[in-house]
Amino acid sequence: SDDMWIVMEYCSAGSIADLMECTRRTLTEEQIQHIVACVLLGLDYLHGKKSIHRDIKSGNILLTGRGQAKLADFGVSAQLNTTISKRQTIIGTPFWMAPEVIQESHYDGKADIWSLGITMIEMAEGNPPLSDKNPMRALFSIPINPPPTFTNKSEWHVLTNDFLSQCLRKDLKQRPSAKILQGHPFVSGVVKALKKDAGCSPVLKELVTASMDAIDQGRKDVQGDRSTTGSLRTENVNNDDSGDGNIDSGTMIE
Numbered sequence: 189s190d191d192m193w194i195v196m197e198y199c200s201a202g203s204i205a206d207l208m209e210c211t212r213r214t215l216t217e218e219q220i221q222h223i224v225a226c227v228l229l230g231l232d233y234l235h236g237k238k239s240i241h242r243d244i245k246s247g248n249i250l251l252t253g254r255g256q257a258k259l260a261d262f263g264v265s266a267q268l269n270t271t272i273s274k275r276q277t278i279i280g281t282p283f284w285m286a287p288e289v290i291q292e293s294h295y296d297g298k299a300d301i302w303s304l305g306i307t308m309i310e311m312a313e314g315n316p317p318l319s320d321k322n323p324m325r326a327l328f329s330i331p332i333n334p335p336p337t338f339t340n341k342s343e344w345h346v347l348t349n350d351f352l353s354q355c356l357r358k359d360l361k362q363r364p365s366a367k368i369l370q371g372h373p374f375v376s377g378v379v380k381a382l383k384k385d386a387g388c389s390p391v392l393k394e395l396v397t398a399s400m401d402a403i404d405q406g407r408k409d410v411q412g413d414r415s416t417t418g419s420l421r422t423e424n425v426n427n428d429d430s431g432d433g434n435i436d437s438g439t440m441i442e
Contacts, residue, residue: 197252197258198252199250199251199252199258199260200251200252200253200396200400201250201251201252201253201395201396201399201400201403202250202251202403203246203247203248203249203250203251203260204223204246204247204249204250204251204257204311205245205246205247206247206403206406207251207395207396207399207403208246208311208314209406210399210402210403210405210406211399211402211403212402214311214312214313214314215311215312215395217312217344217345217348218391219311219391219392219395220308220311220312220348221348221374221375221378221391222257222378222382222389222391222392223249223257223311223392224304224308224351224374224375225370225375225378225379225382225389226249226256226257226258226382226387226389226392227244227249227257227259227304227307228304228366228369228370228375228379229370229379229382229383229387230257230258230259231244231259231297231300231301231304231366232365232366232367232370234259234297234300235296235297235300235365235366235367239297240295240296240297240299240300241259241262241300241303242289242299242300242303243261243281243284243303244259244284244300244303244304244307245281245284245303245306245307245310245316246307246310246311247261248260248261249307251392251395251396252396253393253396253397254388254393255388255389255390255391255392255393255394255395255396256386256387256388256389256392257387257389257392282323282324282326282327283306283316283317283318283319283323283326284303284306284307284310284316285299285302285303285327285330286298286299286302286303287302287330287331287358288360290327290330290331291331295360296360297365297366298360298363298365300366301355301363301364301365301366301369302355302356302363304355305336305352305355305356306336306356308351308352308355309336309337309338309352312338312344313338313339317336318330318333318336335353335356335357335358336356337349337352337353337356338352345374347372347373347374348374350372350374351369351372351374351375354369354372355369
């Protein structure tokens with residue numbers, strides 16, 4: 189009678205970040221396409237409720253055994269009221285943060301669209317842009333640098349590159365909403381199929397099925413670390429520009 193139980197939907201594959209770490213692979217163009225379509229549907233719903241997620245990244249997108257991609261971790265999400273429709277606080281995870289958030293200018297749900305674009309690069313290349321820099325230096329670089337792109341744009345379809353460029357437009361007036369982006373040729377067909385099948389994607393279901401052995405082994409390794417050290421292993425924070433691959437993927441709250 190003294191216990192409190194929290195019951196949540198079970199997402200068997202965990203996060204996309206966990207999946208990439210356990211399988212030691214980045215995602216294919218088709219897999220990214222299906223994940224982005226799922227996220228757009230979630231963001232469209234969220235923004236329609238006058239809320240902003242503010243921490244979109246692969247570590248906050250979970251995969252179910254049915255092939256659904258679910259937004260998670262609303263710990264820093266914000267509710268917009270009817271009189272003040274835009275936020276003005278620095279919050280999120282540095283490498284994925286939109287320029288207008290860093291500059292503490294007024295922003296709305298389109299900040300999530302920028303983070304989705306950065307997440308596309310993360311899923312394609314394993315890390316977000318500027319991940320070789322100290323997080324605070326990245327915060328200074330994001331507003332002044334040109335919008336990031338894939339390292340090798342020629343390896344990606346023209347529609348994929350175009351979709352990414354629309355997500356990463358610095359001008360808020362030019363950056364499309366989640367609802368508008370659902371009609372982009374890169375994802376429009378997948379969005380229609382997801383709506384017909386309760387958000388289930390056969391492409392993502394196949395990804396989860398093929399990755400579960402590696403994911404289970406990764407979980408056993410973590411349990412082993414916990415039993416030997418008494419706590420979970422944590423990522424090292426890279427405090428210089430040495431580019432050693434260790435990045436701070438934690439959420440920053442003002």
